[in-house]
Amino acid sequence: MTVNGKTRSSDVEPRTLLVHHLRDDLGLTGTNIGCDSSSCGACTVHIDGESVKACTVLAVQAEGTNITTIEGLSAVAEAEGIATGEQNWHPMQEAFQQCHALQCGYCTPGMVMASTSFLKENPNPSEQEIREGLEGNLCRCTGYHNIVKAVQSVAGGAS
């Protein structure tokens, strides 16, 4: 598989979850684990450009795919010609800081990954569409208020 632009080849136990492979074998610990029932979305990554909860996928199922984690998001943005600024951030990362859309930061990588892929599907969403689009990602700190604002600001900027 390709992970953040690099070809990675490993032997894994058939039952290994993709999220454990990314974290424990490849050392990409930016992707977090918040539950064991595919409910919280903390482990959201992109597989071939689409949001996927990496705890619902076996590593072997991801063979041959192109995976992006939070660590590789700004490089993908650059490749797509999106300005990444001084901090070398995807605009969604920038918006999350500007809007104070993170506190403890645990849900944040998954929330950022889900938000970027959501805006690709729906570039000009209403507030309610953003809320429903992020329904699969739980946050306990922010009350979602500033997360929605961050997504709105990126959507507004893109339109």
Next chain:
Amino acid sequence: MTAVMGTRMLRKEDPALLAGENKFIDDIHAPGELWMGMVRSTMGHAKINSIDTAEAEAMPGVAAVYTGAQLADMGLWLAPLPCAWPVTDDMVNPAHNPVCVDEAKHVGDIVAVVLCDSRYGAADAAEKVVVDYEPLPAVGSLEAAVANEVMAHSDLTTNKAFHWPLIPDPEGTEKAFAEAAHVVKAKFVQQRLIPSAMEPRGCLAIPSPAGGEITLYTASQVPHIMKVMVAATTGIPESKIRVIAPSVGGGFGGKLNIDPDAILSVTLANHLGLPVRWTEARTEAAGSTHQGRGQIQHMEVAADESGKISSVRVHLDADMGAYMMLITPGVPLLGSFLYTGVYDIPNLAFTCDGYFTNMTPTDAYRGAGRPEACYAIERIMDILAGEVGITPEEIRERNYINGGEKFENHDAASTLTFDSGHYRPAHDKALEMVKIADLRAEQARRRDAGDSKQLGIGMCSYVEICGLAPSRALGGLNYAAGGWEHATVRVLPTGKIEVVSGSTPHGQGHETSWSMIIADKMGVDPNDVEVLHSDTAKSPLGLDTYGSRSLAVGGVAIAMAADKVIEKAKLIAAHQFEAAPEDVQFEAGAFSVAGTPAKSVHIQELGFAAFAAHDLPDGMEPNLQEQVSFDPPNFAFPFGTHVAVVEIDTDTGGVELINYVGVDDCGHQVNPLIVEGQLHGGIVQGVAQALFEEAIYDDDGNISNPSFMDYLVPSAAEMPMMDLDHTVTPSTTNPLGVKGVGEAGTIGSAAAVMNAVCDALKPYGVTDMDMPATPKRIWEAINSNGGAA
């Protein structure tokens, strides 16, 4: 230089978190580490007849399997897990061993521990341990505990752990109720809640290769308290224990305990000479992390004809769960002082009975006792308003302390002194922001039209106790520790400022806020400030983060330490200027002699002078650093008014929160961006209690909703935008005039939402409803009288 405090400075913490570069507990590994797999009781209450570990021991990678009986024989710990708050001298406190020996007391109680060289292997092996349980009658509810027919602990003859009264004037209470025109009684149920920080708990204990030292990494709110308690529990000297809380993914109280995993990882790592770790699974957390709330409140108020309240009488039954954990019995008492709320009520009578049940232990959860108290008084205010025949606004206006006008040092009936308050501006502003008159008109229109979407408007004026706490006050409540906080401020040789704080962030943005305080105090760029925390080797003294105490105690300590640094630096500057210290002025970071501003030296330059010590005033110690342990003289009492607007679908019972307004007063704000963020998150946790969350147990003590599939932490889709504003009434408790805001949202919101739900259902004769107000409960309430409005 313009002030930094009060600005919406972006957080210093964010870049690492946004890039996924910071380290949470499960991101940290040590060579040779063994994973603990916990074998947890699947029964609420059972005798352990035997445990067969043979198959587990034969699994690949398994290093050892220990039962509770084996661990007890090994003598790895000196004492059971600690309870630091024995609220009465005769409190019953059954031994809580990290692994139970012959009787499991709740689902999730650890009965054996597997150690294996891999994450998956530990889980596999734990499943292969065969436990022969003999089921015992269980106490699966607080009501069953109070009935006292079945014992949660087989060796006890009662479930009652303690009786705690706070009745400053019993005769006054009797008289008030005897003479009252209105007496309103209500029973409120505070359901059990699962704290649900997004990061599960976890730990990693690493023994040193020599010297018998041990480092415990733990997802904890309380590394300093952890260090003391690990030492006290295991007998390992404090000098050999280092506790580090790395990036911690939220706490909300759920990470402030001394849990079995911490003690097991430390003692087994020591015993085996290998690193030992554990990461909690989410579904495991329902039985491995303490829960919050769990109270039944019997509330009564006495009022005159006009609704002016003369006394509050309340009795709590409080669910301790199976064991007393660190502050389990103290949590309901933290609320005891707030049952008179923001009101000028001259008399309060409070009693609390704590009971054991066969459920996960309870302990602090965001607000800890105070949301419960606020809920009871704010719900009964609305019920009383209905009795008197006035609006919720009017009943509050008639009862506010000092008529809602500004006050300082109000002696409440609870015996506490409220530092400052000014309740009417927040009340007026909140009602104005929500457009109360328009809402009431629309509500009337829908009621008249028999609309299937009914509106409910609910308000809550809260006060809370923050800045825990004056050590003497804690001593008076039998709490074992103090409530001070420690800070060190250093000007380093390079001119950078180093702040060492004993408070421990887990999402609150302390590094940013502390940098802002220093920037203003010392006239430096906040980016020149480095904040050290959460590591007992770097920050040896501290009492950590809970009870909205970080700013009002820890932040104040930092400001005071900075003042001492400035004082010393001034003497050095005066020496350099060959001027008298009283002639030296300090402005925007620079010292100069009055009248000759051209000659000046910046405080950051003096760091090197103090370090080199070539030319210091006679007798002055080298280095520019000062420390302060600040013990606050009083608590701080933030307040505010929240208004919730709900829409109820009378056909389905569905309830939607459609607007939420909050006007909060936490004294001076260091960073409004962070203040608002704390409120947003806090409000949603209170809304969650009102509408969604409940840990549901059956009569045998089985929890039926341990995962995020059925324990309903709200998502973005369930919440509206929140409309916040604030007033500023400085605290008189500390020199910064700050109060605290970490729990305010949660304290104000559950009552506001439930008042709105009950308001919407008023035409159906509904005056009260238990939380969470689920569609089923609402539908049943609407249809209990045949659906007629």
